[in-house]
Amino acid sequence: MISIATWNINSVRLRMPIVERFLVEQAPDVLCLQEIKTVAELFPYDAFNALGYTHHAVHGQKGYHGVATVSRIPLNEISRHNWQDNGEARHVGVELLGPGKGMVLENVYVPAGGDEPDRTINPKFGQKLDFLERMTRWAETVDRPTMIVGDFNIAPLESDVWNHKQLLKVVSHTPVEVETLERFKDAHGWIDVGREHIRDPQRYYSWWSYRSKDWKENDRGRRLDHMWASPELAKQVTGHSVHEACRDWEKPSDHVPLVTEFDL
């Protein structure tokens, strides 16, 4: 059995205390982090090594973005896709070499897309859609058992948001984004592992804004984080969990971690 986790950590250096707590309590074999907000040279390798996570693939950047995959299982970094087409650090791909050998694990941070869902007045929105189109062209070529996880910044289903009608024109839940994400899904036949286990229309969120006095009180969440698997690999999934409790820890990220377990 192996387990893989994903978490948009919103600054890994600031949040090492809760990362350590999560690793001690949940002990995933692999953890994929997004928004590490640091260059690789300043990544807290020692703290991960001390907990047994001695294998790392860090694609960092100063101040913004950045992704990292840390693991107790030996891994080999195999790719850093430039789906943003501007050099931003938003992807790192690895293959597992120990248990789960042969699995490719893609860690991605899709751009948020700005405020206005119209590419003619908001270039960031167009950049987001173009990013997804490049991912789709890549997905058509995937021919190995692959898991793609991370912050997709899109909540596709009505049950992925606290209020579907109210969010239809809010970036992350607009029809054009949902349709673009659907094309990416179809390009490889990805299985939405999270939704296999917490099925629509059950409530499933992974992000709650910092701008709420009490995130739990009105529960205005969105499912922005995803774990998708190749069809054959998805058959090996035995469990999936959302760790909402982490949103209440000291100095939390606005995202919570997801964990998928495999019979591998």
Added chain:
DNA sequence: ATGACTAATCAAATTAGA
């Protein structure tokens, strides 16, 4: 609809998240 927040950079105010 918006924002009551938070982080990095840089050292006061700006950019960004979503």
